Amino acid sequence: MSTNATRSGHGGGQLAVADALASLLRDGLPLRLTAYDGSAAGPADAPYRIDLRTERGLAYLLTAPGDLGFARAYVTGDLAVEGVHPGDPHDLLKLLMNHLKFKAPSPSEALAIVRSVGLDKLKPPPPPQQEAPAKWRRMLDGVRHSMGRDAEMISHHYDVSNRFYELVLGPSMTYTCAVFPTAEATLEEAQFAKYDLVARKLDLQPGQRLLDVGCGWGGMVRHAAREYGVKALGVTLSLQQAEWAKQRIDEEGLGDLAEVRHLDYRDVAESGFDAVSSIGLTEHIGVRNYPAYFAFLRDRLRPEGRLLNHCITRPHNHRQEIGQFLDRYVFPDGELTGSGRIITEIQNAHLEVMHEENLRKHYALTLAGWCRNLVDHWDECVAEVGEGTARVWGLYMAGSRLAFERNEIQLHQVLATKTGDQGNDGFPLRPTW
Incomplete structure (x- = not known):
């Protein structure tokens, strides 16, 4: 050579x-x-x-x-x-x-x-237009993880273009880790399996009430309403996500059961939910805010109600901010830590942890599917958001896939319940999911 x-x-x-x-x-x-x-x-x-x-x-x-x-x-x-x-x-x-x-x-x-x-x-040239300001400049927009700054950071990532997301994510419009029943399963089958796994872990039953925080385009909300007859409320800080979800709920005739609001989860006033799902939101919360976050979700639950937390994690339990590329181009203000820290904070919020599961390999497969979609629809994606933004997404998704494959990051689901004073947790002796 x-x-x-x-x-x-x-x-x-x-x-x-x-x-x-x-x-x-x-x-x-x-x-x-x-x-x-x-x-x-x-x-x-x-x-x-x-x-x-x-x-x-x-x-x-x-x-x-x-x-x-x-x-x-x-x-x-x-x-x-x-x-x-x-x-x-x-x-x-x-x-x-x-x-x-x-x-x-x-x-x-x-x-x-x-x-x-x-x-x-x-001498540094001006950065590309897709880049978010440096951390110190973002401080001018408010305290980190304040409601105003969180809304701006979420908008930076999610309010790109609903059509672009349709092309990359596929018909499910699901931007979180899928669960592949087999290596040969399609991305759509795996996303359905993920939502159904969450629903079964939460033991959803007809007539129950579900709160889905950080609901995205309403995938879990619609699945719970359609497949389980649950009255589901989803909230998201992305206006474009909320508008898309509302339209899809109407198209699927689920308006009597499913609702999505453009709202910060901290502004949800209702309580007494049978279940709360948090799928892909914890990454945006900030590790220091975990105590308040899990306490808030606990207070939304009825006694014996269940919480399912699904999020990207580190293979260790140290607080660690994401790299410069991800912070500037993909998830401004994002933070990750290990499943042990998340379990600790859930327990400290007086919730009983019943089960945890690592889906690391599944996220690598999910990202590979999203990259295939981006390649297959490259010209249309470029026409929708510009070549620079499309390049960002290819780089970010391929790099993230590699990180999951190398066990540099993981994906954990943690299931907990609001156990009563007498020890009543609402669970059978063995898992049913």
Whole structure:
């Protein structure tokens, strides 16, 4: 395999751009890198090629090393990738994650790199329009996880385009981890199975009342009403989600049982629910707010009522904020921790934990399905939201799939009940789901 690098018009201790970037890698380049100055590095016969097309792209890479700089250059088109579809760059990301290890350059190497690229490349260019402000700038919009700031951050991610979500998520319009009964199951079958698993864990019965917080496009609300005859209320901070859900509820003739409100869950005044489901909301709550969050959900339940919490978790129980790319482009203000911390907080809210389940592998399969949909509908997705935003989603979903596959993140369902003072929990001796 050839690893020759070409240099164009550089001398006197200076490096060509491709060589300068390659020199920062501990083990060399695992792919072909070409740059706007005509230079190239890495194996000429590599299956993937990265083309750094502009000086702005180089400035992005140098001023924000790591995933943020790469994302900025990639989203703007200043950095192009050949050999992989932008809707599903999973295999490329897997290669990069396994083989790209950076080293600290020596003073002479650092000087050569600076001479090669120029001091002007060390000034950060304006970020792409898809990027949310930095954390310190977001503080100007209110305290973290205040109602106003949460509404803005949720809107940043979910109020993209309902049509775009239809193309990527498929007919179920479900943007949470599915449950695959078999590896061959379709995404739609797996999303139905997920909702039904939640319903069975909650032991939903006709005539009961369900509160679904962070309800998205109303998938759980509609499933509970349609399949179990439950009177279900869902709330979401996304106006576009609420409007879509209301229309679908009317189309399915579920208006007498199902309701979705554009509302912060903290503004739900009703109580006495037989069950509460929280599917994909805890990631947006903030770890410090877990005590108030689970206490609020507990107070919405009747005695012996059940809570099902479904959320992305870490494989450890430390509070850890998400990476810069995810924080700026996907889930601003998002935080993750382990299932142990979540179970602890649920127990501290005086709820009895009855069962927990890790669905990590299922989320990897779910994300693979979403990426397939994005690839299949790429042109229409680009027409709907623009190529930059479509690139963000391909990068985010493929990267998340890889993280689930590598056990860097997990997905846990935790089932709890509001046990009475005399120990009455409403559960049979063995699970029925």
